[in-house]
Amino acid sequence: MSTTPAQGSAPAIDKFAQIEQADAAHATSVKTVYVYEAPVRLWHWVNALSILVLAVTGYFIGSPLPTMPGEASDHFVMGYIRFAHFSAGYVLAVGLIGRIYWAIVGNHHARELFWLPLFQATYWRELLGMLKWYAFISPRPGRFVGHNPLARFAMVFSFMLTVLFMVVTGFALYGEGAQMGSWQERLFGWVIPLFGQSQDVHTWHHLGMWSLVIFVILHVYAAIREDIMGRSSIISTMVSGHRTFKD
Helix, strand or coil, X not given: CCCCCCCCHHHHHHHHHHHHHHHHHCCCCCEEEECCCHHHHHHHHHHHXXXXXXXXXXXXXXXXXXXXXXXXXXXXXXXXXXXXXXXXXXXXXXXXHHXXXXXXXXXXXXXXXXXXXXXXXXXXXXXXXXXXXXXCCCCCCCCCCXXXXXXXXXXXXXXXXXXXXXXXXXXXXXXXXXXXXXXXXXXXXXXXXXXXXXXXXXXXXXXXXXXXXXXXXXXXXXXXHHHHHCCECCXXXXXXXXXXXXX
């Protein structure tokens, strides 16, 4: 049987090649910028895992599980939950110290979470523009290599300050269990009298947890929305470090 291609097939192949070349010529240009260094990306994901563990275990500490049947020595569920909570708290605190250090020695994007250009009129105009974008009023967002102005505002006031508050109040409560003279009590013992009593600190610490939960929900929504509608990468940027602009 002959395997020679039928006459007329070559022009068809050439036609498809021409179409693909035309499509490639009109394709949208893609640009990438290296934004987040490896320590920043590592901190982000370790921080996310720590907050997840802290939120889940903190909820059960505030609303304990029902009493388990049988001998108490056979069950240590709440003990494991508290241990996981305390361990994640230490990871969060150490990570925060490391992140502050990298804000000093890292690139300028590493410092965006710790300060805002509040006295620059341009910043407020850009922030208003992002508010219009998220409210579906503006058709396109501004192009920002690092965090956009609204994201920076939320990260500083809704995240970093809340995390700092949770670390301080958390170690103050931990210092009660560690007893007088422990380093936790010596460094953070002043917090409980400042709030009035231990239960007040528990209440504010619990409210801080819900504040972080709400922030995380909005943060994930905004990141996915920007990836789909904003024409620039967000989620993959925190994996590779490179921000991609699709036009």
